[in-house]
Amino acid sequence: MKIPFKWLQQYIDITLPPADLANRLTMAGTEVKGLEVIGGSWENIVIGRIIAVNPHPNADRLSLPTIDLGTEQHTVVCGAPNLMVGDKVAFAYVGAQLIDGYTDKLSTLKPAKIRGILSSGMACSEKELGISDNHETIMVLPPEAPIGIPVADYLGDTIFDLDVTPNRPDCLSVVGIAREVAALTGQSLHLPQVSYEEAVPPIDQQISVEIDAPDLCPRYCASLITGVKITDSPKWLQQRLLACGIRSINNIVDITNYVMLEYGQPLHAFDYRRIRGNKIIVRRPTPGEAMVTLDGVTRILSENMLVIAGGEGAVAIAGVMGGADSEVTPETTSILLEAANFNPASIHYTGRQLSLPSEACMRFERGIRPELTIPALKRATQLIIQLADGKAARGFIDVYPGKLDREPILLSVGKVKTLLGVDFSLDQIVTALTSLGFDCKMGDSASEVLVSAPYWRSDIHQAVDLIEEVVRIIGYDNIPVTMLSQPLPRQNPEPILALKQKVVHSLIGYGFQEVITYSLTSLEMLSKLLPEPHPLEPAPLRLANPMTADQEYLRPNLRVNLLAALSANRRHEDGGIRLFELGKVYLPRPDDLPDEPEVLCGILSGPGFEKSWQGEAEPVDFYTAKGVVETLLSQLGVEASLEHCQDETLHPGKQASIVVADGSLGVVGELHPKVARAFEISEPVYLFEINLTALLPYTVGHRMFQPIPRFPAIVRDIALVVDAGITHQKVLNIINSFPLVSQVTLFDVYTGEPVPPGKKSLAYRITFQSPARTLTDKAVDNVQQQILAKLSHDLGATLRTQN
Amino acid sequence: MLQQLEQLKSKALQELTSINHPEQMESWRVRYLGKKSELTRILRSLATLPVDERKAVGAQANRVKADLADGLRQKEQALREMQLAASAQEERIDITLPGHPFPIGRLHPITQTLHEICSIFASMGFQVVEGPEVEWDHYNFEALNIPKEHPARDTMATLWVDFKTDSGQRPMLLRTHTTSVDIRIMETTPPPLRVVIPGKVYRYEASDATHTPMFYQIDGLVVDEGITMADLKGTLYEFARRFFGEDRKVRFRCDYFPFVEPGAEMAIECSVCGGKGCRLCNYTGWIEILGAGMTHPQVLRNGGLDPQVYTGFAFGMGVDRLPILRYGIDDTRLFYSSDLRFLRQF
Incomplete structure (x- = not known):
């Protein structure tokens, strides 16, 4: 809310400079977001009175007013048509800073010769002072403006821009802020004295009010003023509203707005003659009821709203907007002035449903007190009598079904x-x-x-x-500053947090960059993961009110965003890219919150190392991705096997499921070329995914210490020739089944001459070691023969001979 | 004879000092210690000497032999070292050629910030806990004193999940703050409580340089007997001191959040203008960092705790803002862009 400092000063003596006061208010809970100084640049501009206006000898459109500043007089050249002897104007000396009427920039006034006459100084328009856009006429000040004093002292002000918290609707008013200032500074308040003459007959002979929905309207008060003249508001009232960000309409509407700003109680003025039947009913709308509001729009109302109805239907949506029918117009002569209290939730609901946020709405929905109605009603009635020549009927309407006593x-x-x-x-x-x-x-x-x-x-x-x-x-x-002194609570850290920490640190150790992507995506993006289109099963969780079409669904996987990230980065990166994200995916469950497992997803593409003068780096492949998975699982102490699987997003021949204790916890593989194309990626991409929440139970605990071997190892290399369909895993399992074998490393895979077609050569380095004794060559020879025999028997493997 | 040995020794050792090549070493060794050397000849001729002389000459000759061998070893050692030094002096590479690059992995700046914040609070005895991001209205709003149609809901524009109950209610949402976890913790863990809750939160807000529909928050919750607002102030000041530095001024003022009373806001002096007022701090000199307050008695009750016995405090802070301030990042959308040109800078 915007509050002019001078308005505030009407109700409270303020000795603090505005900036200090702003700080006090902010500290005490009403934040002053900004201080706008009006007239901060008005140096060398003083109030003067026009004492003569003579014609310019060389130009019909120009004249030569003489302006009396009290101690001196100046004659200047002026082009404005509204120069009247006796008017008070703002006179700018040479050197004053004024807004140029054509460039809109601040510039310094210089003496100028206009059509042969020297003009030193000028009479200012509102635009030149930055008050409004009016540059056609010079600004005329009120007759009581004192001659000779700086205009800044007379018209200048500081506007407080306040951020009032939702619990303090009373602070959405000048009086409310004055009360705060009084409490903070110890100064005493002087609020407006309200009294006026009442005419006969009494109001309750002219209109009756009935509240049908007391839950939505705890109190309804009204006054009646007849014989009013609808005109423009006086200048001071217009300017005050303008300073608070409210446009001037006419004297009646302006007074309702003014009193709302002053007291915090919204008011509504009806044209009394347009309320049929001299009766007001406050009720819920009838089914399907519609009305045309002030803005000319037909509004369909629903049963949770509240209307003010006359004898022939609704005349206002309570607390939100008046009806076009009963609007105050230039022909209006009698005003029914409403000051009511409405249910905050109902007003909030209505304002939102109809998209009609307003100053009144904002105050009602925060829950102003019903006691505010009468003081505001009296104040507005008084102002209408003063500024619109009306006569008030005796008394008020005051229907107050919601009166509650508050306990101390x-x-x-x-x-x-x-x-x-x-x-x-x-x-x-x-x-x-x-x-x-x-x-x-x-x-x-x-x-x-x-x-x-x-x-x-x-x-x-x-x-x-x-x-x-x-x-x-x-x-x-x-408030003093103390450290918590209670005993430390028992710590029960969630194990998933430690696992996540471990995993991200491992991944950055492998050279992966962490990314964080939005949890929201679109069906269109998710469909790119499917080489053949089909509906997503299960359907991802959808938002009821998505911001945009591309953020409509909660992601069921991380890969969709990582592939998009890779694709986007490829526009400016030609080296190797390794990205990972560790975050939640959202898997719908019937009638419950979704499952939110923590998932790790990584992608790799391009060369394994940066391009270097020491030679071209090999591009990453399936085995790089698999190596990441194996290394990570080994660091986590998890025993996993990789098995064939069918993930449609991945290349059918280059993917493996990560199986731990008979359950698949993830996948590693090359992206299906059709999927890569859908993401506009033109190179092989490798991807791995691990459900960390599911993996967690297998990572807890620790491995036991293994003594360092005391006896030397013997190393043997063997090269086998096997059918091309025999997997490394099968060979490995056989070799590992012999007790003296402590380590097996595959160091070569070869097909082609001289290995016969349909066969391949696998070369292994086998380490033999005994925890109990030093092995002899003879003992190792013996085991090696047994290994070869079993490999030959089970897999048809032969020893590859040099020839 | 003894004198001859003495002369031999001093001649040999003198020659040794002038040697500076391995080939000369070898010829020196042949000359003085070889089979045909004078010393060998003397040693072989010992038998021809009279017994008393033989003993003296023999002892002397062996000493000379040992001294020469010793001198040879030392010289060889010295020569080897000279050679190593010389060859090291000669070998030159272009040290300006680039080193072999290792792929570097980095944590996202928000992850880094979260780790830093959590470790500061962990050192004050706070435990890190997490909660669901898709949440019931009850935990996100209702139980935190934000009923339907409460104006505070307008400040946290909500993304709702397309899920309706049989009665037509739409109770599932993307949490708008990590405060949503407070009631869950109170329900499941008896006091004393001292936790921080980091995580993603969501708002129905258009993306621009200062807003994203998803961002990170960290909340704190302390509940015990005798927890005071002075403890809240102390905890937050300690955090600010360690995160922003010893000299950064801190402001603690009254503010309103429905789930705390009294409520507070903490701001730090603007890092750009040093409190004078600039665009970043909206010309106030202060940058708001977090909202806080004493847990509202009704919220304690909603969590199943007796406000006559327990008091508590809570605070909540936007995380994205902190790296933005620290590194001078001008667009918050960059955090979720996955752009390597951005991420590589941290």
Whole structure:
């Protein structure tokens, strides 16, 4: 909310400079987001009075006004058509900073010869002062403006831009902020004195009000003013509204807005003659009821809303917008002025459903107090009488079904200390609360007080609310700084957190860059993962209100985003790329929150090392990706086997499932070429995925220490020739089944001459070692023969001979 | 004879000093220690000497032999070292050729920041816990004193999951803050509680340089007997001191969040203008870092705890903002762009 400093000063004496006051307000909970100084650049501009206007001898359109500044007089050249002897104007001396009417930039006024006459100084337009866009006429100041004083002193102001928190609708008003300032500075308030003459007959003979929905309308008050003249508002009122960001409409509407800004109570003015039947009913809309609002739009209403209805249907959507039918127009002569209180949730709902946020809505939905209606109604009625010549009917309508008594709240010194950790005396507590208008009565003991909140506060329900009031007035800076001194709670760290830490550090050790991608994606992106189109099974979780079509679904996997990331990076990266993400995927479950397992996904493409002068690096392949998986699992102490599988996103012949204890926990493989093309990737891409949540149980615990071998090892190399279909795993299993074998390393795989077609050669380095003795060559020869015999028998393997 | 041996020794050792090539070494060895050397000849002729002389000359000759052999060893050693030094002096490579590059892996700047924050709080006895990102309205709003149609919901525009109950309600959402985990923890863990809750949160907000629909938050929750607002201030000041540095000014002011009372906001002095006011800090001199406060008694009750017995505090902080401030990042969307040109800088 915007509040001009000068308006605030009408209600409270302020000795602090605006910036200091802003800081006090901010510290106490009402943040001042900005201070806009009006007239900050108005140096060398003073108020003068036109005492003569003579024609320019050389130009018909120009004239030569003489301006009296009290101690001196100046004659200048002026082109404005509205120069009148006796008018007060803003006179700028040479050297003043003015906004240029054509370039809109601030420039310094220089003496100028216009059509042969020297003009030193000028009479300013509103535009030149930055007040409005009017550059056609010079600005005429009110007749009471004092001659000779700087315009900045007279018209300048500082606008406070306040961020009022949702619990303080009372601060959405000048009076509310004045009350805050009074409490913070100790100055006393002087609020507007409201009194006016009432005419006969009484209002209740002219209109009746009935509340059909008391749950949505706790109170409805109204006054009736007849004989009003609808005109423009006086200049001061227009400018004040403008400074607060509200456009001027006419004197009546402006007064309702002015009083809303002043007291925080929204008001609505009906054209009394347009309310049929002299009766108002506050009710829920009838099924399918529609009405045309002030903005000319037909609104369909629903049963959770509230309307103000006359004898012939709705005349306003309560608290949100008036109807076009009963709008105040230039022909209006009688005003029914409404000041009501509506249910906050209902107003919030209605404002949102109809997309009609408004200043009134904002105040109602935050829960202003029903007690505000009468003071605001009186104030507005008084202003209408003053500024629109009306006569008020005697009395008010006041229907108040929602009247509730508020119980006082018990507050003790001990409670304050328990919550804040600081000892405030009862005296300090009472002083702070009293300064805010709270009523404090002594309680049963000397350390207690019974507190009643002032009528304008809707946010005080219990002792902690009072404690906040006390400490924000005394100042948060007076809360001491202490470290937690309670015994440390028992720690039960979730094991998945440690696993995630371990995994990310391993991955960066392997040269992978971590990425974090959005959890939201689209069916279109997910479909790119399918080489042949078909519906996604199970369907991913959909949002009811997606921001954009490309963020409509919660991701069921990480690969979709990593492939998009790779594709995007390929536009500017030609080296090897290794990316990983560790994050949640979202798997729908019937009638429950989705399952959110933590998944690791990595992708690799391009050369394994950066291009170097020491030689071209080999591109990564399936075995690089598999190596990452094997190394990671080995670091985590997990025994896994890789088995054939069918993941449609991956190359049918180059993929393996990561199997731990008979369950598949992930996959590694080359991206299906059709999928790569869908992502606009033109090179082989390798990918691995591991469900860490599922892996977790196999990673906990630790391996036992193995003694370092005391006896020497004997190493033998053998080269086997086997059928091309025989896998390394089968050979390995046989070799490993012999007890003295401690390590087996495959060091060559070869096909082609001289190995016969349909066969391949596998070369192994086998380490033999015994934990109990030094092996002899003879013993090793013996085992090696047994190995070869079994390989030959089981797999048809022969020893490859040199020839 | 003894004198002859003495002369032989001094001549040999003198020659040895002037040697500076391995070939000369060999000829020196043949000359003085070889089979045909004078010393060998003397040693062989010992038998021809009278007994008393034989003893003296023999002892002397063996000493000379040992000294010469010793001198030879030392010289050889010295020559080897000279040679190594000389060859090292001669060998030259172009040290400006680039080194062999190893692929470097890096953690995402947000992960790095989260690790840093969590370790600061861990050192104060906080345990890290996590919770679901897709959440019930109850945990995200209702139980935190934010009923339907509460204006505070407007400040956390929500992405709702397309899921309706039989009664037509739409209760499933993407959590708008990690505070959603507070009630879950209170329900499952008896006090004392001292936890931080990092994680992703979501808002219905258009992407621009300062907003993304997904970002990270870290919340804190402490519940025990005798927890005070002074403890809250102390905990947050300690965090600020360690994360932002000893000299950074901190501001602790009143603010409002429905789930705490009293509520507070902590800001740090703007790093760009040093508190004078600039565009980054919206000309206030301060940058808001987190919201906090004493856990509202109703929230404690909603979590199954008795506010007559327990007090607590909570705080919540946007994480993305911290690397933005620290590194001067001008567009928050970069975090989720996966752009290596960005990520490689951290």
